[in-house]
Amino acid sequence: MKIKTTENYKIELLFSAVSFFSLLALFLIFLTLAKESFHSIKEIGLIKMITSSEWYPTDEENPAFGMLPLITASLYVTFLSLLISIPIGTLSAVYISEFAKPKAKLFLKSFIEIISAVPSVVFGFWGIVFLVPIIQKLFDLPTGYCILTSSIVLGIMAVPIITSLCEDALNMVPSSLREASYALGAEKHTTIIRIIIPAASSGIFTAIILGAGRIIGETMVVLMLSGGSAVIPESLTDPARPITSAIASEMGETVVGSLHYSSLFTLGLILFVITVILSVLAQYISSKYSLKLGKGR
């Protein structure tokens, strides 16, 4: 009996070791990115890289590694696509959670989940063959590959993600609140605006943060649709090169160990830090939120 117990203990120990793999992976990713980007950070300096606006990494005589254009492009694209996906996403969630009939609700939730799995490369492909020509004609541009195109496609892509996260948040609002509001004679739209959305607000906020994290890290769509010019964009119809796009497109061309190679890892590190912060922030808010609604028992 005693032997069995120690055996079980050993297994538990093994299990716990394996369980830390996720944490370890996270740590390893950080370590790898840090190690590879060390070269460029030491050579150029992180602040200088982030603040200068010249990105000519392949210039043979005078390569420049100013990441400002890339970062601004990423922020532009993220902001614009959030502008599209937040209203559509949240309102769709309100529809599913408050208006749809129970049976339809189940179906719609599954449907949203399924379409959120459509691979991003497909969205990028659709953007090229469908949206790019339209944008080009509409605005009379030399090329349809621009911030606007990639933002629209990214926005559409993020809608199901935000919808399903918001729907979860709305679902967590206890039905007693709804009933209480209806019992006081409130109408549906009053109940939704005054009671349900405020009660779910931090959940919706979490959904938006997570959505932002996804958009900023999304690669294929911006890679295929942004146009790729590494200058600070001045208008919506300018082509641009967001961080992910830069990494994906330039990685294949660099010499391993070069300053360019290292600076791409620095970009990865920046992206990693941003998304980790967003993700932890979202989890922090949602854990506080579930405590508030008494779900965290």
Next chain:
Amino acid sequence: MKKVLFNHAIKSIFFLNILLVILIVGFIFIKGYKIISLKFLFTMPYNSMTEGGIFPALVGTFLLTSLSIIFALPPGVITAIYLNEYVKNKHLINIIKISINTLAGVPSVVFGLFGFSVFVKFFGFGVSLLSGAFTLSIVILPIFISATIEALSAVPYSLREASMALGATKLYTIRHTVLPAAFSSIMTAIILSTGRAAGETAPILFTAAVFFQKNLPDSLFSPVMALPYHIYALMTEGTHPEKQVAIAYGSALVLIITVLFLISLAVFLREKRRRYVNFKH
């Protein structure tokens, strides 16, 4: 008046949302369905990618996803078991759960960088099936763990109690009661993760995928073609865009059908079981 407007606004926005998706998928379907044939699926590309099929890309995606599932399965299941069955310390659970969720939020291109630096360079696997599969397995790990935790926690606590009260050890209880009861939901988790792995492009961009390959991959260390990368490459690196776009339509449709089929299957199975479980307990 305000009320009517509000309700209509919400409804129309929702249906706009649905319509958009149908537009995208429908557009690709209409353009692509003529291209798909058995020949398209099962022949090699030739004539510098302007003719022929996508067979090597299909094989590559199949190999990549199945390998990555095989790699992700043991740590995924063990982590889920440990979190759901063993740990009592709330802080520990929180730390691991936060790291899983954070890992799920890391951009796929960062996984690509990591895979390149560690598997391709550090371990020296090169751009290969193995590197890609390892990278993909880390990408799907958080999804798989979350789904497996859900599967395990759906097994009623009373079953564990019953088993323990009969004098079974924890391990025996997990092996003979919890895992069998959760088996089908774990299968669902696997299908779900497969669907995700099949559609990922960025992680294999620098770790496994190549645009063109004469032969099918013959070892774990050979680079592979993959369906999502194939679409991307056809659109951006091709030399005969007007001819390649047709193949890209076909490939995109195959990819959509594959992924949506897997995910729908997983979601369908899960919902069906959820209803059954609710009914039963």
Next chain:
Amino acid sequence: MLTLNIKEELNKTEEKTKIKVKDLNFYYGPKQTLKNISMDIYEKKVTAIIGPSGCGKSTFIRLFNRMDEFVLESKSEGEIIIDGKNILEKDTDLIDLRRRVGMVFQKPNPFPKTIMENIAYGLKVNGWKDNFQIETRVIDSLKKSALWEEVKYRLKENAYGLSGGQQQRLCIARCIAVRPEIILFDEPCASLDPISTAKIEELIMDLKKDYTIVIVTHNMQQAARISDYTAFFLMGEMIEYGLTKNIFENPKDKRTEDYITGRFG
């Protein structure tokens, strides 16, 4: 002289102590859920524990087979002596203890397996290999739990196909298959209809011949019907303990009287 058949078993006082509880305290986090409980539980008798929800009665019997192990941040003091051994000590072999002290839960909890496999589970846990022996024991347990007639042609069917009451009797069969010495019932009829409840109660009365039974129930009538001894718990304290007849006809403590007459609270 004529003799009367009325049994006087309730007036007998010579009982053998099976479980001896001494100064038991139990803490859940900072909250003390059991306070200074001492009682003797007698062999081959039914002992009922009654009290309002949250009085600690479930916590109490779950200590007898150490199911408290799964409760986070809990602490126990005092002694629970079963057959001369304090089972609260650290070196207790919990696996062996749980084999000797069986438990039936509030909700029927059969495994999602066949009826046969459900009952065989406990035997396999204990290392039984011979299929014939297992089968014999399964049938025997089913007969003892008054389920045999209802399931004898469907042993290979899934246990979830049984009704709630049948499931609970299956759980009892599963419990007695490993031949425990003590059976703990944690509100075994809470989720059952009156007919199934009556069957379970009858079964408990039958089992009394061979097993020491401790039953937690918030149904006082049930305690009155089936138990020989009754303990009344309130806010983690044992208020009164004695022959069921005395507790229900002539309780000594005002709180007990208030509770069983429904004047509580």
Next chain:
Amino acid sequence: MYRYFEDEIKEVKEALLNMSLYVEDMIYNSVLALKTTDTDLSKKIIEEDDEIDKIEIQIDEKCTEIIMRHHPLARDLRFVLATLKINNDLERIADLAVDIAWRVIEISRGENGKIAQEIEGMGIKVKDMLRNSIKSLTEENYELAKEVITSDKEIDALKNGIIEEILRNTDKVNLRKNLSLILAVRHLERIADHCVNISEDVIYILKARVVKHHKENL
């Protein structure tokens, strides 16, 4: 659970039956003692009463326990309630038999002749009434219970006849003795009344009808 409840009800029924047999014997012995002025037999009857008292308490306790444990309802409830009353009636009957035994001791010696024979006859009739009332309970026989109730009139008539006769034969010498005889007859008549009570309770159990003071309900 019903099985155990049934067993307990059966136990009580059997106890009642045994008690009634016991009491029947007491009635018979008391009239026998009266006939033969057997003081020894009378003393034995008086002693036996203690036994009956004990049994009464036991049955009472058993009934309380059944109420406590099983919360009987409907027919079972009527049974337990009626049992408590029947139990009481039986005890009273035993007491009356003891009273008769006391009369025998009062009379002590002397010949009672024809009167004693008639009282014995009445005693046997009363004893049969008791037997029938208990039989109607154990056999759940409504007709038999009805018969017991109607036969009460017969006993009343018998009582009146015997008392008339005693009074006719009374003189100064046997006044005291005949008074005891009259009392004994009165006791027997009271026993018959208790038997009627028992039968009424049996009807209450069987038909849930109160026939006490409402003979029209019969």
